Amino acid sequence: MRIALVAGETSGDMLGAGLIQALKIRYPNASFEGIGGPLMQAQGMTSFVPMERLSVMGLVEVLGRLFELLKVRRDLIKHWRQNPPDVFIGIDAPDFNLTLEQKLRQSGIKTVHYVSPSVWAWREKRVEQIAKAVDLMLTLFPFEAKFYKDHQVPVRFVGHHLADKIPLETDPAPSRQALELPTDKALVCLMPGSRGSEVQRLGSLFLETAQRMLRVRNDLHFIIPAASVERRNQIEQLLAEFAVPLPVTVVLGQSHTCMTAADVVLLASGTATLEAMLLKKPMVVSYIVAPVTYHILKRLVTQPYISLPNLLAGREVVPELLQLQATPANLADALLLRLQDGEAVSQLHETFLFIHKQLRRNADQQAADAVIELLESQ
8 A cells, every 4th residue: 555645834744644643553554655744754654855845935935936846746746657656645735736636636546635725715716626636625624524515525524633632621720830920910822923924013013902901900911922933033022122011921832831821812813713712712813914915815705704713613703803903902902801701701612612522523533534435445
């Protein structure tokens, strides 16, 4: 049994490693090859090129590496056409993997795509390409599976590995102790994003929000997990330039621990909203993009919400304050309300717990079972 996989970034490497581990139970002598990171390689996969070569973000960066990326894809297509694997599994990285999957499927190779692109939110017509490219789509969320069923694309909802790993209930006390945070203060976690451009747009806004909250309540402490040394330096520079000193602890990494410790979270829209939801944290979601980008996206996006908690609930359970609505006053008011309204927080906890149980499906094994069914079908 030869199984080919391509993952393009760290999150895909985590999913790929769990999938390989589960597949090895059914196929102990299987070989795994393609492109993967250290976690997939630790499971015995042979990676033809470093995964980092695919980890490119931003239009300019992609254009700068376009010829290299196209060559890598051509080489993979040639290799697997000459030496067909039993199945190919593309993990996320849709711009790279969907074309690869389509070419391999045309050659008679079974193809799986793991992690749906956001076709349900924008550029819905991409589902036509996906239908041509894959024999099976594996989705992390139930609303995604419904979309593919409606478009007659074979699909399996497998759940989310984070929902498997995060306990249904968490105690903030050990995290506060580990981070040496005050125990007599309400703790607000500020997460302006992991990219420099996000911190540039949201960092000062979040600090101004903290300042405004302190005018109403002086029993607050703030914590900011920095995704890297560069982001930590950027945040500390913003704090140094800020008009007044704030009771803020900046931590390198440890975003999970910081969120666990917090009473409420203010964060940029993205996958961190899922983790905050699984930790049952009241949150306020914000984001700002360039005005031109925002007006383009408004025309393309078909969903009423952008944050995963709202998409999963099918209604607004957390406030989304975007663009012109993202002001220190609006953000502070929303956060203070969630610190004060115990009944609303309790109801939110129950909603998040229900969704957590929905997503907790042993995703690695579910994904492996779906791939095995495809492999053993005629």
